[in-house]
Amino acid sequence: MKKITTLLLLFCLPIASALYAQLLSLPDGGTNQKSMIGQRVGVTDIEIHWDAPGVKGREGKIWGTPVAHYGFVDIGFGTAKASPWRAGANECTTMEFSTDVTINGQALAAGKYGFFIAVYPDSGTLIFNRNANGWGAYFYQPEDDVLRVNVRQQKDQPQSREWLAYTFANPTGQSVEVALEWERWRIPFTVAVDLKATTVASIRRQLSGAMGFDPPSMQAAAQWCLTNDVNLEEALVWADRTVNPQLGGVQTFAALSTKAGLERKLGRTADADKTMQLAMDKASVLDLHGYGRRLIGEKKYQEALAVFKQNFDKNQGAWPTHVGLARGYSAAGDLKKALEHAEAALQQAPDDLNRKSLEGMVNTLKEGKAIEQ
Incomplete structure (x- = not known):
């Protein structure tokens, strides 16, 4: 019996060790950098994972x-017979997009993709593939490709990059340039979004939860739509809720x-006049x-002057x-009266910052020039 117990213990030790090893995170110890x-x-949100x-x-x-081969080749292992370069090392490089995007103008749905590049001497083809869990390109299947985009690389970069990297550059409100950079090559492409559509969709998701009962959140959503001239009918529903006391709303000036x-x-001028008066x-x-000041920014100068007069009175x-x-x-255009009020304001200035600003305003008006708004 003792012998059987000893054998069972010896048999269980490797299994237990394997189970513990699966839970333990250790450095890779390899020659490539997980990035x-x-x-x-x-x-x-755009996320890129690769081994560099x-x-x-x-x-x-x-x-x-063989390090970064041209075109599609049989790499001698796995099920793939014609594999592109894995655009990194070890596991396949992945790119994930939280919303629909375009890649150099071509549509790509939200999701996580395996990313490959078919490289050629003076061009390349970006490949976004459904299989984001493969090891390298050994099991690449072209029928799983979702999008292919032709690009041109930038060769002979002045500075050699030791470790393969993906970079972001030239960001705007609606796009960013992504580039693979390695050695003296750079392979750039542009990821762009439909800012209005994605933002409205995001707002709807957020307001479907607790934020849908929060007047400041609804007011911010309505104001974003107003500023960006999009989704106006639904935005008006949010604005109505924001000022409805029965729904917890508060009738503030901003709302x-x-x-x-x-x-x-929306062309409801009478309603707008009534609401604005309130x-x-x-x-x-x-x-x-x-x-x-906002009306001045909209070049509605007479309306702005009327508001300033009302505020004064x-x-x-x-x-x-x-x-x-x-x-x-x-x-x-009445610089004389503007100067009178600028000088009066200077006497009321509550601090040095405002005093200095008003002194500049007075000097500008004395020179017969309009104030920069």
Whole structure:
């Protein structure tokens, strides 16, 4: 019995060791670097994971060799008979997009993809493949390709890059340039998003949860749509909820002015005028000042001047109503009255920062020049 027990213990030890080893994270100890990078474009997250090989003295012997072969080749293992380069080392490189995107103008659905490149001497083909779990390109199947995009590489870069890297450059609100960089080659392409569509979809998802009961969140959503002239009907629903006391809303100047702006863009002028008047009645001195400046930015100079006058009368000339009138008269072309109010505002300036700004404003107007708004 003792002998049987000893044998069972000896048999179980390797199994237990294997189970513990599966839970333990240790350094790879390999010659390639496990790497990842990410970027957000609008509301779209882009993530790239790859194993980075090094040049290791092979400069001039990378491209078009077994290290990074040209075209599609039989690499002698696995089920693939014609494999592109795995655009990295070890496991296949992966790219993941949280929303639909375009790659150099070609549509690609949201998801995670295995990423390969068919490299040629003066061009290349980017390949996005459904299998994001393969090891290298040994099991690559062309029927799983979702998108292929032809590109041209930038060769003879002035600085050699030792470790293969993916980089992001030239970001805008709707796009970013992604590039594979290794040795003296750079292979760039542009990932772009439909900013309005993806943002509206993101807003809807967020408002379907707890944020859908939060007036500031709904007001921010409605204002974004107003500013970007998109999804106006639904935005007006959000704006209505924001100011509805029965739903926990509060009729603030910001919320009401957003609602009025949406009504105006939808052609409901009478409703917009009524809502905006309610907003003006609830506005603070700074609310009205900011609204007047916004109208100047929209080149509605006479409307802006009327708001600044209303603010001055309502608040009995308190700070910063003289500043507003200086800006309003200047925008409307009456520099003499603008100077009068700028000088009056200078006497009220609450701190050095405002005093210095107003001194510049006064000097500009004395030179017969309009204020920069």
